[in-house]
Amino acid sequence: MSRATRTALVRDDRTAYEAAAGSAVGLSGIAFAVGLAALLGLVAIDAPVAGVGLSVALGAVLLALGAAVVGFGVASRTGYVDTGPQPSAGIVAAAAFTGIWVAVGAAASGAAGLGTGGRLGGGAVLGGVAFATTALPREDIGSTVPAGAVAGLCGLALISGVVGPGWEHALVGYNATLFGDTVVPVVVLFASLVTGWSAAKASGGFGARGRNVGAYVLIYLVVGSILAVLVGLVAFVAAKGLPGLLNGVSVGGAGLVSWPFLTNGAGLLADVAGVFPALVGTVWLVVGAVCFAVPTGVGAAVFLSEYAEQGRFTGAVEVATNGLWSTPSIVFGLFGAAFLIPRFGNQKSLIAGMLTLGFMLLPLVLITSREAILAVPDEYRDASAALGVSKWQTIRSVVLPAAIPGVTTGVILGVGRIAGETAPILLTMGGGVLPAKAAAPDVLGSFRLSASPPFVSNPALLEATSALPYQLYALITAGLSGNIRNPQEFAWGLALTLLLVVLAFYAVGIATRYYFRQKLHQ
Amino acid sequence: MSQTDTAETAETAETAETAATTVNRTDGQDVSTTAGETAEETRPEWTSYDAGGETKLAVDDLDVHYGDDHALKGVSMDIPEESVTALIGPSGCGKSTFLRCLNRMNDRIRAASVDGSVALDGEGIYQDGVDLVELRKRVGMVFQSPNPFPKSIRENVSYGPRKHGDIETGLLARLTGRAEPDREEALVERSLERAALWEEVSDRLDDNALGLSGGQQQRLCIARCLAVDPEVILMDEPASALDPIATSKIEDLIEDLARDYTVVVVTHSMQQAARVSDQTAVFLTGGELVEYDDTEKIFENPESQRVEDYVSGKFG
Ligand SMILES: Nc1ncnc2c1ncn2[C@@H]1O[C@H](COP(=O)(O)OP(=O)(O)OP(=O)(O)O)[C@@H](O)[C@H]1O
Ligand SMILES: [Mg+2]
Numbered sequence: 001m002s003r004a005t006r007t008a009l010v011r012d013d014r015t016a017y018e019a020a021a022g023s024a025v026g027l028s029g030i031a032f033a034v035g036l037a038a039l040l041g042l043v044a045i046d047a048p049v050a051g052v053g054l055s056v057a058l059g060a061v062l063l064a065l066g067a068a069v070v071g072f073g074v075a076s077r078t079g080y081v082d083t084g085p086q087p088s089a090g091i092v093a094a095a096a097f098t099g100i101w102v103a104v105g106a107a108a109s110g111a112a113g114l115g116t117g118g119r120l121g122g123g124a125v126l127g128g129v130a131f132a133t134t135a136l137p138r139e140d141i142g143s144t145v146p147a148g149a150v151a152g153l154c155g156l157a158l159i160s161g162v163v164g165p166g167w168e169h170a171l172v173g174y175n176a177t178l179f180g181d182t183v184v185p186v187v188v189l190f191a192s193l194v195t196g197w198s199a200a201k202a203s204g205g206f207g208a209r210g211r212n213v214g215a216y217v218l219i220y221l222v223v224g225s226i227l228a229v230l231v232g233l234v235a236f237v238a239a240k241g242l243p244g245l246l247n248g249v250s251v252g253g254a255g256l257v258s259w260p261f262l263t264n265g266a267g268l269l270a271d272v273a274g275v276f277p278a279l280v281g282t283v284w285l286v287v288g289a290v291c292f293a294v295p296t297g298v299g300a301a302v303f304l305s306e307y308a309e310q311g312r313f314t315g316a317v318e319v320a321t322n323g324l325w326s327t328p329s330i331v332f333g334l335f336g337a338a339f340l341i342p343r344f345g346n347q348k349s350l351i352a353g354m355l356t357l358g359f360m361l362l363p364l365v366l367i368t369s370r371e372a373i374l375a376v377p378d379e380y381r382d383a384s385a386a387l388g389v390s391k392w393q394t395i396r397s398v399v400l401p402a403a404i405p406g407v408t409t410g411v412i413l414g415v416g417r418i419a420g421e422t423a424p425i426l427l428t429m430g431g432g433v434l435p436a437k438a439a440a441p442d443v444l445g446s447f448r449l450s451a452s453p454p455f456v457s458n459p460a461l462l463e464a465t466s467a468l469p470y471q472l473y474a475l476i477t478a479g480l481s482g483n484i485r486n487p488q489e490f491a492w493g494l495a496l497t498l499l500l501v502v503l504a505f506y507a508v509g510i511a512t513r514y515y516f517r518q519k520l521h522q
Numbered sequence: 523m524s525q526t527d528t529a530e531t532a533e534t535a536e537t538a539e540t541a542a543t544t545v546n547r548t549d550g551q552d553v554s555t556t557a558g559e560t561a562e563e564t565r566p567e568w569t570s571y572d573a574g575g576e577t578k579l580a581v582d583d584l585d586v587h588y589g590d591d592h593a594l595k596g597v598s599m600d601i602p603e604e605s606v607t608a609l610i611g612p613s614g615c616g617k618s619t620f621l622r623c624l625n626r627m628n629d630r631i632r633a634a635s636v637d638g639s640v641a642l643d644g645e646g647i648y649q650d651g652v653d654l655v656e657l658r659k660r661v662g663m664v665f666q667s668p669n670p671f672p673k674s675i676r677e678n679v680s681y682g683p684r685k686h687g688d689i690e691t692g693l694l695a696r697l698t699g700r701a702e703p704d705r706e707e708a709l710v711e712r713s714l715e716r717a718a719l720w721e722e723v724s725d726r727l728d729d730n731a732l733g734l735s736g737g738q739q740q741r742l743c744i745a746r747c748l749a750v751d752p753e754v755i756l757m758d759e760p761a762s763a764l765d766p767i768a769t770s771k772i773e774d775l776i777e778d779l780a781r782d783y784t785v786v787v788v789t790h791s792m793q794q795a796a797r798v799s800d801q802t803a804v805f806l807t808g809g810e811l812v813e814y815d816d817t818e819k820i821f822e823n824p825e826s827q828r829v830e831d832y833v834s835g836k837f838g
Binding site: 377379380381382383384385386387388389390393397398401402520521 | 625627630654655656657658659660662663665667669670671672673681682685686730732743746747750752
């Protein structure tokens, strides 16, 4: 065992100290959540809470948390409670707090009217003090006192109204102004993150276990905020788009749902203008691109990883593919316009759009399929070869099935990118701003057999077609006006539909991947 | 023969040529041993054993290099038909390498270059134009570490026959009524039974093989190999992860197989070699075949002092 005191193998009941530190973690989490909500605009920072503004209340909470955190550290250092701290909080924490306090020092000296030299000096002094306080004393002091001081300072700034509602600060040298209603939430988020971490360390009794708990809290808070931003984004689009999307929805007899926004075109005769042509256009576009890119991409990946000699050639192909994947989509669009359109009847067409997006999707499918195929263990190939099975059959029945989940992941990512692309469609597929229902491509119903080569034709593929992202773009460039009742609502409904279509493609992809994973592992 | 296998053959021919220039490099050089062996000259007559009967596999002056590493040195031996040949020796002496030469699995290792000749029923398997797929159908192999496919137990066993077209199970076969689920079922059952696994898995044939225990996977790999019905079966420590009961079943299987097949088995257990094999080849550190003789002779009265030390457990 180490020189530190033995920690009990089985930890019996929680002490009051742990409980207090745990509540401080919880309170920090709540402050963090409120800060996030304020940042997203869900609550106003001057909303009244217990007789004062929200920002003042949050300041008080932060001050209390800062004091509590310092208290935890002092209680542990003075031996009042039994913890297992290490000799120092460590260089990473020291560097982090030095950075924070340098910034605080520089800002404070600036506010006090000192020049550049004064700012540097102030920053250096406070930074040095913070470094010494973090790195030199035992861990329980080093990871609580600087943290508590930061939180306390932030709390004081909010309580005193130094930063608060209506506060603004013009950034010198930038054409931008900071406003209180973004700065206050950011200050709260930051300070609660620091106290959450520090209190979590205390609740774990410092030492290895404390660091573990501290890291967990940090990670959970950060992940939580990322998720919150994502959810907030989707919720925002949904809230804006639902009125348009649900316009005129009714359930008729026999459970038939009539959903005019999705089944109508935009026309003078339609009661509710709808996005049907663009919706069908987007679905066909993605289906066409996937049908083109997946077989070619997977085929190329099989060749590159199973047949080609690994060396300069495959290396060059890899570099080229990565380059293609990061090529801007407008360049693909230009390629489609200059190369594909002249070959398909000299006009914008569905098939030109499909192929252009297919070319965009191809590199990602190739890259991910190649990774997935290379990740299939060689034992499978050896086992199959030793049973006297030919290479191609081995690839078909062992390697590819084991690679399918990886390939699907690539396709999912790629479809997410291409389904929302506007630039390439703009150049290759066109279509009207507000197409009528009749403009929807009827790909399946348009196949015609003919007596002369190529024996089969499909006019629907050769017509200019609208797609959701393009229609949205065209609507916005047209100044959100047109022959429809409420263009604003229509556009948001369109955006939500696009989001849902992409999510639906994701769902299909994820279900496919899940199915094949299950098959491989159960 | 498929495209790649031709490529594979061409590649070996090429590397073999480059290796030929370095082949005599280590000959006559003293091999210092680290495993506590006494230094001793090996004599050719110790390995020139004739088991009588038909020779199934004739190995002549086989050298294997892994890059600059000389892993097998001038090994020659005749493996008789319908018998069990055990290969024993300390870890790292080249038993697996030798085994892989017999069905040309070494071709699949980039660094490996093989020199010398191996003949199956008198036909050289290292000559040009050998169909590796056909060769491996006739010379099956069970690997040292179990490597089942991530498929169901049933599919694992019937994989070989299915791919060879011996059993039709595809969609087309089902539609045209030529599918043979009964034959497949019978084959799976027979193979699993011979590999002493049937009782444990008979009610979960559709479960994924990766969910089996290590020992069960090992027996599954044996069953998978048997299902192909090869002429020669190469087994690399088939019982390394098995309990005594399963081990004895596998040993019974090996003895049973020797009636119709030629079995070559690598083992670390002297007792196992003594129990199941008709003749034993002892490889010692440095990749030399030191002695090859009747199993009884090897274990009771070997010519080489080093072999005597090894089989009596003085080193290894
Ligand atoms: N794929 C490979 N690449 C390079 N060297 C290898 C390779 N396989 C084996 N070797 C080397 O060849 C020598 C013989 O290895 P081999 O696997 O044949 O030993 P072994 O007798 O089967 O040992 P064990 O009883 O531990 O399985 C070893 O020195 C090993 O390092
Ligand atoms: Mg081995």
